[in-house]
Amino acid sequence: MASLWMGDLDAYMDETFILNAFSAQGENVASVKIIRNKLTGGPAGYCFVEFADQSCAERCLIRLNGKPLLGANPARRFKLNYATHSRQPDGRIVYNPRPPRTQSPEYSIFVGDLTPEVDNNQLYDFFVRKYPSCMSGKVITDPNGVSRGYGFVRFAEENEQKKALGEMQGATGLGSRPVKISLATPKNRPRPEYSQDPDPKLDVDEANRELMEQGEEMYEALMNCHWQPLDYTTPEMFGVVSP
Known part of the structure; x- marks a missing residue:
């Protein structure tokens, strides 16, 4: 068994609703366990879904995560993640929402210029067909679930990440536009340290003093100019040649 x-x-989403939601997407679920608030007894807003094996769970996670949840009112989307469970000495099964992160490295790329119809599953399929170590594809959406036009793809092997960076730039077949590829920047990358303030504050008094000095220099330069009265000007001074 494997769980998600x-x-x-929402409060009205019971076991039957969840089973039907997966069934509508062509997926078979072994069981659903709605978690309830220990104090109020009402739904806690999440559940655990069990599948026959790990491959079924992973397929659902990749295919359905972020897709519209049919029958939901107001509109909702599948919000899925890995889960683990263990059996206690008294026979109870304890579920853990998220397993411990593995220490194995992961390598990601940024994929841009995605058209609105591209979802997580399409993004993943587009890369896993050529790069077997592709682990997942994630399209970034706004709070309403609308695609922001970009996403991220993770690989287990660095060499395949590098190959994808070179080979998939401008590739077509995912949505209606060629994709743009670049190296993904880790969110936890340390910020650069500066030996001095990169954006020093403006010293207003000093700036005003320099401006006044420049103004005085300009005034003195104008005063030192010797202007000839119009009575003393000649046509040649203006580039006019007398006949």
Whole structure:
């Protein structure tokens, strides 16, 4: 058995609703466990969905995560994540929403210029067909679930990440536009340290003093100019040649 955590559930979403939601997407679920608030007894807003094996769970996570949840009112989307469970000595099964992060490195790329219809599953399929170590594809959406036009793809092998950076730039077949590829920047990358303030504050008094000095120099330069009265000007001074 394998489990997924499913969140962002409304109070009316019971086991039957969840089973039907997966069934409508062509996926078979072994069981659903709605988690309840220990104090109020009401739904806690999430559940655990069990599948026959790990491959089924992973397929659902990749295919459905972020897709519209059919029958939801107001509109909701599948919000899925990995989950683990363990059996206690008294026979109870304890679920853990998210497993511990593995220490194995992951390598990501940024994929831009995605058209609105591209979802997580399409993004993943586009890369995994050529790069077997592709682990997931994630399209970034706004709070309403609308694509922001870009996403991220993760690889288990660095060499395949590098190959994708070179080979998939401008590739077509994902949505209706060629994709733009670049190296993904880790969110936790340390900020650069500066030996001095990169954006020093403006010293207003000093700036005003320099401006006044420049103004005085300009005034003195004008005063030192010797202007000839119009009575003393000749046509040649203006580039006019007398006949």
